[in-house]
Amino acid sequence: MIVLSAIKRVPESIKKHIQHTFKEADFLWCHGIEEAEQHLNKAEIFITYGEDLNDALIDKAKHLKWIMVLSAGMDRMPFEAIGERDILVTNVRGIHAQPMAEYALSMILQVARNAKVLYQREKEHAWDRSVPMAELSGSNMVLLGTGAIAQETARLAKAFNMKTIGVSRSGKSKSYFDETCTVEEMHTVLPEADYVVAALPSTPETSYLLTKDHFALMPARSVFLNMGRGDLVESSVILEAVQQEEISHAVLDVFEQEPLPKDHPFWKEEKVTITSHLSGISPQYVPRAFEVFERNMNAYLNNGEMENIIDTKRGY
Amino acid sequence: MIVLSAIKRVPESIKKHIQHTFKEADFLWCHGIEEAEQHLNKAEIFITYGEDLNDALIDKAKHLKWIMVLSAGMDRMPFEAIGERDILVTNVRGIHAQPMAEYALSMILQVARNAKVLYQREKEHAWDRSVPMAELSGSNMVLLGTGAIAQETARLAKAFNMKTIGVSRSGKSKSYFDETCTVEEMHTVLPEADYVVAALPSTPETSYLLTKDHFALMPARSVFLNMGRGDLVESSVILEAVQQEEISHAVLDVFEQEPLPKDHPFWKEEKVTITSHLSGISPQYVPRAFEVFERNMNAYLNNGEMENIIDTKRGY
Helix, strand or coil, X not given: CEEEECCCCCCHHHHHHHHHHCCCCEEEECCCHHHHHHHXXXXXXXXXXXXXXXXXXXXXXXXXXXXXXXXXXXXXXXXXXXXXXXXXXXXXXCCCHHHHHHHHHHHHHHHHCCHHHHHHHHHCCCCCCCCCCCCCCCCEEEEECCCHHHHHHHHHHHHCCCEEEEEECCCCCCCCCCEEEEXXXXXXXXXXXXXXXXXXXXXXXXXXXXXXXXXXXXXXXCEEEECCCHHHCCHHHXXXXXHCCCCCEEEECCCCCCCCCCCCHHHHCCCEEECCCCCCCCCCHHHHHHHHHHHHHHHHHCCCCCCCECCCCCCC | CEEEECCCCCCHHHHHHHHHHCCCCEEEECCCHHHHHHHHHHCCEEEECCCCCCHHHHHHCCCCCEEEECCCCCCCCCHHHHHHCCCEEECCCCCCHHHHHHHHHHHHHHHHCCHHHHHHHHHCCCCCCCCCCCCCCCCEEEEECCCHHHHHHHHHHHHCCCEEEEEEXXXXXXCCCCEEEEHHHHHHHHHHCCEEEXXXXXXXXXXXXXXXXXXXXXXXXXXXXXXXXXXXXXXXXXXXXXXXXXXXXXXXXXXXXXXXXXXXXXXXXXXXXXXXXXXCCCCCHHHXXXXXXXXXXXXXXXXXXXXXXXXXXXXX
């Protein structure tokens, strides 16, 4: 059985561990699809970030039975060709949860504790004990989304003695949320939000889900953070909400257009904090992704239950 | 019964609540000791930050039975005169725990996620996804101290899936510490520290407890944070450790000399982050302090058990 990997720079320690764990398989470690392409016709299993496949390559991969995608985004997968051949697809949905939850807490702590002003004081060599400090403890976080990322964020928020309110399509209650409600009921919870944290994927339903009216409902003290997808809300709506002091601050990791253009007004707005779509970046990413592969490979070999199986018709 | 307060700017809502709760007492709310002094001879209970008393004032306070200090620092209290008269002293030890623990997590998240570099990129309007990001999850925190502040910090660290190791005089095990050891055993735990967080009070035993040798034991990747007292370690020792890359970063909220002099080399060192002794500052401070007063007042009136009673001989 040939397992082909197109993942670049897999640490030697991981390769060794995987090979040692699955002695029955031959692993071919390639540096990207350019190198992997020549072996596709022999591979039964293909490990990829999911951005390098197309119909022609699927056609070439005569013996392919399982594609392990080491990513959560599936928009570039040629699902039609894959579905016709009944090739199994799994991904690593959920492994962004930990770094993204740490990002969210890190950023709201920075805003609450006025980190930008403190850095400025440090640069000025100025001792200043009058910079206002807020506490997370006792404040409310409204999370848009109740999936793995939102849930891990809610878990941390609860450790900080915050109240957590989750907004989802179903409104079903979930662990680490004190309350949950449906998208239609969102207007009832926004007025009590100190922090509104968006961790929604990009789907037709979430596209431009947030409008001017939602921001008008948030308290003037509230902080909006978006680490989901940039098309959740128009840039101009966020900018207006901040400039008209409908909210006190926006922390944005995702944007309608990425990279964010150099002349975008967000860059100049002091009450907007920008990070470059890095909330999910972590040195633990590749090790965790291969842990999912390892569990799935075990299941694959032993007819067990594999995790994160993708419905090739729906694409998620 | 007259209860005299010298606390400035007590919110009206708190005054009302306290008066309403204890109808049997007459409360005199004064703006500092200058205003309070004239009433001291009538007061049975005195509420103070503990920095405004002296032997002469204690002498004046003929009917005084209890001093409620809304602070944790007791170094300016005239304990001899107080002890001779058998006046009860209580303080609000422990109420700094929440903001200080949030400070600690906020600062180590900032260092782990390279917040200073990210702010610089934002100022340059530069999209940059190559800034290295670390995760707290899976890393080790060594806490110097296992008191209320260290314990609350350890609780939050554990929520971030960190391992917590407490160092104290007794080495006794305590909640939220995976391990504890004595000060004498500290050298055995420092080599595995990703974060060394000092939350020790200033006592003869902790004064200059940390030396060059301790920093030599910390890993080059480690971050040192001091939010206890500035005399835990000489400034020059920290500076050398950072400059010689024995540690990767120092976060300092307390200093041998405060305010930190404008020409101190710390200000210029990029790997030293300075805050102006503000880790304990919180808008919740006064409300929480009066909650302690309220519980103690209930106990005082009903011969119950009061909390945080100070031994006037030892001074803590």
